[in-house]
Amino acid sequence: xxxxxxxxxxxxxxxxxxxxxxxxxxxxxxxxxxxxxxxxxxxxxxxxxxxxxxxxxxxxxx
Amino acid sequence: xxxxxxxxxxxxxxxxxxxxxxxxxxxxxxxxxxxxxxxxxxxxxxxxxxxxxxxxxxxxxxxxxxxxxxxxxxxxxxxxxxxxxxxxxxxxxxxxxxxxxxxxxxxxxxxxxxxxxxxxxxxxxxxxxxxxxxxxxxxxxxxxxxxxxxxxxxxxxxxxxxxx
Numbered sequence: 001x002x003x004x005x006x007x008x009x010x011x012x013x014x015x016x017x018x019x020x021x022x023x024x025x026x027x028x029x030x031x032x033x034x035x036x037x038x039x040x041x042x043x044x045x046x047x048x049x050x051x052x053x054x055x056x057x058x059x060x061x062x
Numbered sequence: 063x064x065x066x067x068x069x070x071x072x073x074x075x076x077x078x079x080x081x082x083x084x085x086x087x088x089x090x091x092x093x094x095x096x097x098x099x100x101x102x103x104x105x106x107x108x109x110x111x112x113x114x115x116x117x118x119x120x121x122x123x124x125x126x127x128x129x130x131x132x133x134x135x136x137x138x139x140x141x142x143x144x145x146x147x148x149x150x151x152x153x154x155x156x157x158x159x160x161x162x163x164x165x166x167x168x169x170x171x172x173x174x175x176x177x178x179x180x181x182x183x184x185x186x187x188x189x190x191x192x193x194x195x196x197x198x199x200x201x202x203x204x205x206x207x208x209x210x211x212x213x214x215x216x217x218x219x220x221x222x223x224x225x226x
Contacts, residue, residue: 020147020204025204025205025206026101026149026158028128028129028149028156029100029101029128029149029156031128032128032131032151032156035131044100044155045100047066048099048100048155050066051068051069052088052091052092054068054182055068055069055092055179055180055181055182056092056094058180058181058182059092059179059180
């Protein structure tokens with residue numbers, strides 16, 4: 001059983017542990033993004049991208 | 063000016079000696095796939111001592127359940143001991159703590175399909191390989207997972223050709 005897509009009635013009640021819908025879309029993540037204002041979304045995305053690019057660079061030097 | 067540490071959530075976990083494997087979208091991105099991701103997904107070892115260390119880190123990161131963040135519900139040992147998925151929000155952003163993935167694969171099952179990745183300052187984490195990420199997404203078969211499979215496959219092909 002895959003808890004990420006298991007949306008049986010029993011699991012639907014456990015919204016804090018099964019935040020994804022039947023398509024695998026994480027609704028809690030969408031709601032969190034919508035709770036941010038556009039500048040906060042941009043700042044989060046920028047920081048995440050900076051981190052990703054830095055780690056990729058670190059690991060491609062070897 | 064002091065530099066912001068890279069991936070503070072992952073760093074906090076490593077510094078507390080929490081055993082985990084990075085999976086999901088961020089693992090795909092760090093493997094070179096050009097996909098967007100906002101949350102961090104980890105599968106943790108459910109050994110009791112590890113779960114206790116993980117809970118302490120989550121507490122330090124102000125982690126609460128993402129479904130109803132206004133209620134500030136904190137994860138407990140019982141949540142982390144089980145195979146389920148805990149969708150959390152930390153002060154550094156979303157973090158999904160997974161007791162298992164796919165058809166019940168746990169931390170120990172995944173180790174063989176991981177690579178060590180340097181996230182700066184000598185800190186290394188275990189990241190699931192692109193091959194295993196593709197296999198898991200094929201197995202899940204949800205619309206969101208199916209959508210990203212062609213990008214992951216092509217990224218793997220390019221890597222195998224020596225492109226990164």
